[in-house]
Amino acid sequence: MSIPTALTRLVVTASVLALGAGLGLAPMPGDAPASAKTAYCTGVEKNRAVAAGKVIEVKQRSTLKADVYLCRKSGKRYIRDKGPYGARLGYAGTTANKREGDGKTPKGVFWMRNGFGTASNPGLRKSWTKVTRDHVWVDGKATKKGGYNTMQRKSKGYRGEALYQPKPYKYAQVIGYNEARTPGKGSAIFLHANTASMKTAGCVSMYESQLVMTMKWQSTTATQILIH
Template identity: 45%
Template sequence: MKKLSILLIFGMLLLSLAACTHEVHESAVDNKSSKNKKAVQIHNESSKLMQESTQKSQVKKNEKKKEDGSNDQGDVKKVTHKNKKDSVTKGKQSNNSTNESASKPANTPQTNNSEVESKNASSSATSENLKQEESNKKEIEGQSVNATPQQKTVSKSSNESPQQATAPSQPVIAETKLAKQTNQILTVVASGIHAHITLWTKNGDIWGKALETNGFVGKYGIGHVHEGSMKTPYGAYSLGFAFGTSNPGTKLPFRLITPTSWWVEDSNDSKYNTWQEGDHFNKPSEHLADYPVQYEYAVVINYNTARTPWAGSGFFIHVSNGSYTAGCVSLPESQMVQLLRILEPNAYILNVTSESMIKGF
């Protein structure tokens, strides 16, 4: 009986010792499990902070790119690559932590959960970065498309010369049918015996003034003429040859006045309205040498080239004597010299009484 009691006591001691040992073991396991949980939690929080920091940095860069309008896709790719690399590194660290914890059965479920959470976080970060990259590309492409018309407009404006951008205004003479027949037109706009005389010349497609002066016309102005009317013929006429006491250097055919030079103005003469050399012609024919001032320099106006009797004859452009003419157009000597040096064959004269009449020719 005494032995039995001793055995019971000894057995109870063993059970008590075993229970204590089991409690110590469970306490150690619980401590290790708690430490592992804290380590995993710290790791997850650290990963989350790093991802948020990376995303904030990326957003700031994108905002800066949008303001500058720069196309920095290379930086987006680098950041994305870096995020992917960081995610892979973090995944490896999570795997190492999982492998260390896998040797302890009590921690296996928590380690697997940590690994899944880490992979999900990495996948989420990568997906967000890819979405951000797509958004950046669309914004950059949109900016490029929107900027293209402006760039084209600026390029076009910078290449255009002032003449191309604003075409020079043409004078009224350029709008006439006469302007299509010749490159030189002498306009004579008269009021009474006084006239405003302008030589228009065409350079390329542009008409401009080559000479401008004041002069005189017939005693009775510009109008419909006949022999002895003392009017300058109205309308447009081609110019013929030049003549005078000396040649100032004209491009027109030139005839030198001699003591026997005449312009026949007798309507009964078969030589009516022509230059002739001879000793005498009936009135009102002109002996050209008798007018050394007026006919020092002169040009024939091709009026009545059909030489119809009594229709009018002997109309010229010549040097002015300071007063009206018998039907010719006169201008100062210096301007007459300049006119003869500019005129070329196929030039025209246009005699009107107002600027508005020019359009009709």
């Protein structure tokens, strides 16, 4: 190709690109990408119970599945830092009137509490309990006096859900549901890793890598979870 011909083609190409930009046409391959538009967590903003600087939004999209967004307050708005991540809900869906043993995930806004797991703390900036085969979460027909909805030890006479479960409870965080410990209102509601069956009995589960990222993202900021 001759030099004059090459220069002519370059000039023509530049003119076409300039014209396309003026007409609002899509950029050509190799052009610098446009800046991403800020995404807001409008569902979080509409909920008056939200008060935290960071919120884990669990947005239900089917009976058993949800999308998780990590939302951070910026001024008067909440912006999406990360997500969506896929999540699983209770095998019977969700409810605003949770009862013990119904297999449903409670809807609402709750504070994220301490973590626990069969492994060491992956980076959650809260208290962490490395559980053993002696640890249980008291559930079922227990009364408030009997430790209902708290972590206890079998060696001290308590009975409940075994917490030494390396698949779902390698890493887990307590969702502050029923902190009044009202018997029968539901217990052992956690954010944890997916089970082998991809089902939960009322918790919210995520893929392990995304769960760990969610734990680290909270940092030292008090965090709530919105399930809706």
